[in-house]
Amino acid sequence: MSRFLAALLAVTSCASIAHAQSSEPASTSPSLTLEQALALAGATAPTLEAATAGVRAAEAARTVAGYRPNPSIVAETENIAGSGQYRGLRSAETTAGVALPIELGGKRSARIAVADAIGNRARIGTALAEADLRLAVTQLYIQAAAAERRLVTAREQAGIAREALRAAGVRVQAGRASPLEQQRADVLRINAETAVERAQRLAEVARDNLARRIGQSVTGPLDLAWYDRVEGFGPARPIEPGGTLALAAARADATTAEAQVRLARSQRVPDVTLSASARRLEATNDVAAVFGVSIPFPVFNNGKAAVAQARAQSDQAQALRRAAELDAAQDIANAQAEVANAATSARNASGPVLASAAEAARIARIGYREGKFSQLDLLDAERTLSETRTAAIDALAIYHDAKARLERLVAAAPSPEENNQ
Secondary structure, eight states: HHHHHHHHHHHEEEEEHHHHOOOOOOOOOOOOOOHHHHHHHHHHOOHHHHHHHHHHHHHHHHHTTTTOOOOEEEEEEOSSSSGGSSTTTTTTTEEEEEEEEEEOOSHHHEEEEEHHHHHHHHHHHHHHHHHHHHHHHHHHHHHHHHHHHHHHHHHHHHHHHHHHHHHHHHHHHHHSSHHHHHHHHHHHHHHHHHHHHHHHHHHHHHHHHHHHHSSOOOOBBBHHHHHOOOOOOOOOOOGEEEEEEEEHHHHHHHHHHHHHHHHHHHSSSSOOOEEEEEETTTOOOOOEEEEEEEOOOOOOOOOOHHHHHHHHHHHHHHHHHHHHHHHHHHHHHHHHHHHHHHHHHHHHTTTTHHHHHHHHHHHHHHHHHHTSSSSHHHHHHHHHHHHHHHHHHHHHHHHHHHHHHHHHHTOBBOHHHTTOO
């Protein structure tokens, strides 16, 4: 009778374990996909607000750069409050007129060129902020999905541990095993349930971090099908970094620095101020016209130092641009290799390796219940399965993270038409 009861419980345990491994908690809420999370984050991201504000500031600066110098109203009174015939206002001469500065050397066009370069750099900065936000949200989504997958695995392992404890109890009651096996199985059950609590907390933290970034709570499930999917990744094809955002930013900085050189050169040309006034003579009540020209005399500051400074900054920007080209090519090649390696590891860990570990654990469970394998064999198989599942989850997280970082590196720069919008 005891042997029949043990066999019946073993069959029931196998069925419940198979159901625990193949099923996940059902949820009626629609899953939150990565694209939905990205759209929600883009609507509330303060970094994008800062970037767009920078674009508006650059557009306003472009308008200011196109303005010409304002004219000045000149008024003065001479020959008053003196002595003799200049006492009081008897010999006063009052002059009133307008002075108009005339910019020479192409200062206005140079200012506009600098403002245009800064505006282009600000628009590239917006694209950079969008790419950085996409990477940050993707990484948070990966962390949350991995935490949810670890929680599912921990619950499955806890179910297996409970069934193992039940099977050990049956064997002890049937006199086929010592009580030590039941105690050992109970310790494993406690550890498995503790792992479930730990995984639950980590999953909640990961969801909260994602919720803060997208601006709303994450109540439904995540797209675990996307997380478990590994796209085919053949031989890496070289990607030219020329059209990437990183190089676009470096080129924009170099263009701005070169425009600053032109502006510094234009500042060396003195401006001319023309004035036209009317002078009234108090003594005779006559009026006469007064014309004037004012030209600065660059004795102390002739602008050479400013040009040298701008030229040095331009050389620095050009050197940084060349360095960015080298770094971008190297980073892209490394990222491609990381994605390929991570894809291979994730495909193997979640495929043949995991299937083999699951089959070995299944055989060990059946053999243990039939008395063909020892409990140590069962524990070793279960530990291997748990480690393999954890390794598969970690490999998938590494793969998705490497892919997200590669997409950030090769993000395309906005076209000139988009910059001019």
